[in-house]
Amino acid sequence: MIPIAFDYVRPGTVDEAISALAAAGEDGKVISGGQSLMPVLRLRMAAPTTLVDIGSIAEMKGITDGGDHLVVGANATHYEVMNDALVKQHAPLLAQAAGTVADPAIRHRGTFGGSLAHADPAGDLPTVALALDATMVAKGPNGTREIAAKDFFVDYFTSALEPEEILVAVKVPKLGDGWSTHYEKFNRTAQAWATVGVAAAVKRQNGTITEARVALTNMGPSPVRASSVEAALAGAAATTDAIAAAAANAADGTRPTSDLHASAEFREHLAKVLTKRAVAQAAGV
Amino acid sequence: MTETLTDANANPVGRPLRRKEDARLLHGQTNWTDNIQLPGTLHMAILRSPMAHARITNLDVTPALKRPHVVAAFTAKDLGDLNGSVPCVWPVTDDIQMPGFPALAVDKVRHVGDCVAVVLATDKYAAADALDAIEVDYEPLPAVIDMEAAIKQGSTAVHDAADGSHGTNVCYEFPLKPQGDGAFDAAVKAAGDDVVVVKRRFINQRVIAGYMEPRAVVASPMGMSNEMTIWSATQIPHVLRVLLALVTGLPENSLRVIAPDVGGGFGGKLQLYREEILAVQIARHLGRPVKWTETRSEDMVASHHGRDQIQDIEIASTKDGQIIGLKVDLIANMGAYLQIITPGIPLLGMFMYPAIYKMPAYEFNCVGVFTNTTPTDAIRGAGRPEATYAIERIMDELAAELDMDPMQLREKNWITHEEFPYTTVAGLTYDTGNYEAATAKAMDLFGYDALRAEQEQRRASGDPVQLGIGISTFTEMCGLAPSRTLGALKYVAGGWEHCTIRALPTGKIELITGTSPHGQGHETAWSQIAASILGVPVDDIEVVHSDTGRAPYGMDTYGSRSLAVGGQAIKKAAERLVEKAKVIAAHQLECSVDDLEFIQGAFRVKGDPAKSQPLAAVAFEAFTAHNLPDGVEPTLQAEATVDPDDFSYPHGTHLCAIEVDTETGKSKIRSYVAVDDVGIQVNPLIVEGQVHGGLACGIGQALYEGVEYDSDGNLLTASFADYLIPSAADLPSFTTDRTVTPSSTNPLGTKGVGEAGAIASPPAIINAIVDALRPMGVTDVKMPATPENVWRAIQAGQGGAQ
């Protein structure tokens, strides 16, 4: 648990950070809150020779209103996200999920961007980004590009970012009227990662669910949308039975792993139970 | 419930004083072993085996020597005679197999984490980096992991036999048959038709101590004269000194061992570790201070683990619930080597399976087995949590079989308070106890009947969240122990404790104890005991401990012994000091000793309160020695070394209500009531803290913690991300209370408390979960009762019911 020696730079702008990364070559690595990277370094599971600390880049901080969406700076901490008035109003699912991450100390250091870039299958925020159809704004030597959440999470701990790219901000669409949401996290201890998590957003009109989005945490190498649940919910009655029937499909198309916290079989079971609960909670039934 | 002692007249014993040591600890004015920085220090880094069982076919440390800042590197061969072997001081049987345990592995590695080579560098990071340069090749051997497979004929042997032939993995077999071999079967047979027999296999899983401060040691040969000073994050500086002298051949009188601030132990630092041997031997060899502070990853693989028993237990009773016999067969995992008391741990539980119950027949047998896993040894409770778990679990199973309320079954069989002292079927004599009183209080606090009613209602309505009630009416033996008894059990040490008290010329008191606190608050509690006898303010007493240079005699801290045994020595030393002072005071006051009474720290002439002499004045007189009575030596100090008359038998009733989500398998503790009887409480606030910590530890084992290996012997739970320890957020607010039944074998009336919570709570938790799920066909849930284990038990139970 002693990291190998590395060089450390702390640029003040995104462009400087990109140059620093390019200069470092293959063995350069971005560090933001360090809450995922430091453990990896200490266990010597990665050995970058240069760390580019993006923590003081002002243009990556803050949360602003972009009209039909919010712009969340990649450097916004979990603590800022969960307490931000705009997020609470327009993306309460994100505020709620950020509040379930780890413990207060980690939430004060860990960042939204770091969480997404890390692409941990057990991370809560990638799932929320997927459920809300967020768009990642990345900048690299070739300029800025936007990547949809569904294309961003590629594999275990692998995002669509190029090595020299930096995730600068995330555009989170505002949910309109009639939507309500819930994040249901299942973990073994209060501060542990999700064994399975379910992000649900439901649009209700009178007694009917008109549209639903359901995304799952830790049910495969990357967060996944439970599309057969979404299909079954569209137009379904907002009743416990109808929701339970739809949730029974939650494990369709998932590829959960077996680890110390749960077997794949148990995760599949949990996905169904938790989806039922998340959707019911969001739908207010 | 805290208070600060202002009334100088009040007896400080029994008062919930805030701990003296806390201000210093909480303000970071601490001195951990890793804080010690000596000029010229070399940092030691250890190359550890990534294989559970392998032959070392090639090992070359010379490339590491070329790395920057590296001063030396050693293999077992390089160290030669300096490569000491960890001794086992508890050879439980005459024919026990005691293989060598070299500090650096010789030829073979036997568990993941075994030490293979060391690098010494002037910089800690450089030492760690240089490990990569060591060239090492292994030829893998089959890993012996499963205990039952290990004891089968033809299994790969972890150790060759002493003569070099194919060895057996059986370390020892230890039977205890107080009523003779076959007593259990005979009792069952004699009962004819009126008998119910319940047999279960319980697994008491392997756990890790998980203290906050990892292990650390600094060995410095730069002391005065020939002294080697060793700072270690240990629970046992005194025992360590003796053992290090024996292992290294260094004269004991040249070793000084200091345990500075130590951040928790839980039994995990009741050890002589191979890393300590290496630090001392290399410091001696190179003539420079050597320092080693482990990483958490090292601690997980190389500090000793605990528990890990397969328990086959059988209980028989009449149909109306009178117990007629108990039979216990254990297989206990030693791990790859014997640490200092590894073989004795399961035997500390041997006497405790009959617990608080009366029965005519008891049989016990234990087979200790070697595997290619980290060695096991004492962890909080050591043998007794395992025993308590098995008996309290099977009492619930028997109650279910008899269709009897589990508390009624216990009441019917326990020793009643009129029956003490009571000699149990296992041969122990419990001095005092009152199980009825503790249970009545606990039942009252718990609201048993209302919870049972709610349980019925949830069952009737098919609520997905079911409610269960768990009982644990436990006792334990601690305060280890009368030296004579330890000798009879082949333990190579005694169980006495020492105290020296000095009244200094300025009136301050120095209390030198042989106990070695690492979080228990001895400085406060010991001051309270001495203050109550010496009549001085608690804050005028300074407790000196954990340094063999300043506190030369002691047997240290483990097994809930510090107050139970050490407290007696404090009392006796304080009383002796008063006796000596009285002689001087009588001389000063020109009266006879018999005319004096000692009240509130002053000697007074009976009937003439104006004539008095405070202890401080006597101490000053003893210092100047200008006017001492004939034959009285200068200085005012007294010492006492006390060997306890018997073990200490705290007990209590713990009740737990758990809500089990039958859909997810998640258990939530709704309420937990612990009524403990630890005899007289010197400081109820400290007792409260010990109970809370013990409960967290036991609940950790019941719900969260469990070491897992794969079949190749890789430790899967190698970090706190995978080895889950509960935090405050996972635990309920405990309801605790005490009954007070003073011990009659302890002059202070106290009993041990350090392990009680950890011993009592696992069966309370699991009984509650099983109770919640019994209508679903569940009769057992594996510890830790993770959501998946609970879910699988439900699946299996329902499958069985179909």
Ligand SMILES: Cc1cc2nc3c(=O)[nH]c(=O)nc-3n(C[C@H](O)[C@H](O)[C@H](O)COP(=O)(O)OP(=O)(O)OC[C@H]3O[C@@H](n4cnc5c(N)ncnc54)[C@H](O)[C@@H]3O)c2cc1C
């Ligand atoms: C004990 C513990 C418990 C935790 N529990 C949870 C939990 O329950 N749920 C959960 O979701 N997470 C959990 N986490 C992870 C936490 O949320 C991390 O904060 C987050 O995953 C990483 O954010 P960071 O800013 O700390 O990133 P860092 O650790 O600094 O970086 C993580 C990775 O992302 C890359 N990176 C960071 N920022 C950028 C960027 N802007 N552009 C490109 N690459 C970037 C880094 O190069 C690195 O590879 C836990 C962490 C710990 C230590």
